[in-house]
Amino acid sequence: MGRDILGWRTLFGVMGPSTNTVVQPDFDVMRPAGVTNHYSRIYTPDADAISNDSFRAGIAVIGGNVLDAVRSVMTCHPDHLVMGMSAVTFFDGAKGADRFIAQVQEVSGIGVTVGSHACTAALNAYGAVKRLAVLSPYWPVMNSEVARYFGDMGFTVVRDIALQCRSWTGIAQVTPQQCVAALKQLDGDDVDAIVQVGTNLSMVKLAAMAELWLGKPVIAINAATYWHALRANGIMDKVAGCGRLLEEF
Template sequence: MNADVLGWRCKFGVMGPSTNTVVQPDFDMMRPAGVTNHYSRIFTPNADAVSNETFRAGAELIGRNTLDAVRSVMTCKPNHLVMGMSAVTFFDGAKGADRFVKEVEELSGLKISVGSHACTAALNAYGGVKRLAVLSPYWPAMNTEVARYFGDMGFSVVRDVALKRTSWTAIAETTPAECVAALKQLDGDDVDAIVQVGTNLSMVKLAAMAEMWLGKPVIAINTATYWHALRARGIEDKVAGCGTLLERF
């Protein structure tokens, strides 16, 4: 059987919220030759009053709609699935992440890379990382879930910043200056690495630059997820300009 002409090494099926405008260009920016990304939009009403109380319910709605997006993208015969939304992969700690992965893999018959476990794999690749700071566009209630997950995986979250974006599309309107201010607030001698979660927050290039001036790993979740997907398929290409994770590991 002939290989796909453009995706002759691998075709990724990517599921992301329909409100998300960052994952698709981010993943395409990191794409090696012979690998193609096929975006399947998870229907997501653009809630315009996201709050601490409503965040989880809104994110869980996206999670429930994920399987429809999986069924849709499966028609292009992808080789591997990639989850382009991170919140649902942190709910209920490590058990919740495993449950989500199992549900998608049983439906599709394919392996999937998800943000939570990809970040764990990335942190372990660097080695010697135990104490984290976390940056998110979320609300404090969701950051608690993120900290719980990392605790289950053997890390401790020393501090976190929740940018409290009030709509799903507002996440992508966060400026680099706002992200830099948050990184400065998070950094300290008591932190081994900084992890940014929330896939609609544009941080791939900024995280790569921040590693240079902070002198420690700064992991953007889109970088970690795409790196994980590439390596899961045995694609070892190094990608320049997107941080040490893709350049070294």
């Protein structure tokens, strides 16, 4: 069977919420020659008044629509799937992440990269990281799930910030200035690394710059996820300008 003319190395099928406007351009910035990204939108009604109570319900709706997006993108015969939404991959700790992967693989029959396990792999690649600070656009109820997951994986979340965005689309409107202020608030001598979750929060370039002035790993989940997908498929290309993870590991 012949190879795809543009994706002659690998075709990625990417599932992301239909409200998400950041994952697709972020992944394209990090895309090496011969790798192509094929976005499948998970139907997601936008919300204009997200709260702690409604956040979990909204995530459940998105999670319930994921497999339809998987079935849709499988029609282009991708080599590997990439989950472009992080919240559903942190729910219920490590066992929840593993259960989600199993569900996707049962439908697709191919490998899948998810944000939670990608962040763990990224932290382990840096090495000597145990104590974390977490930045998210979520609500506190979701940050608790993120902390639970990282606890299962052997890390300790020392502190976290939930930006409490009021809509799904509003996450993409968080400014670099807001992110910088949050990073400064999160940093401290008791933190080995900072992890940003929430794929519609644009942090790939900013996290790369923050590593320079904070002197420690700052992991943007979109960078970790795409790095993991590349490396899982034997693509070791280095990508400049998107952080040490893609430049060194």
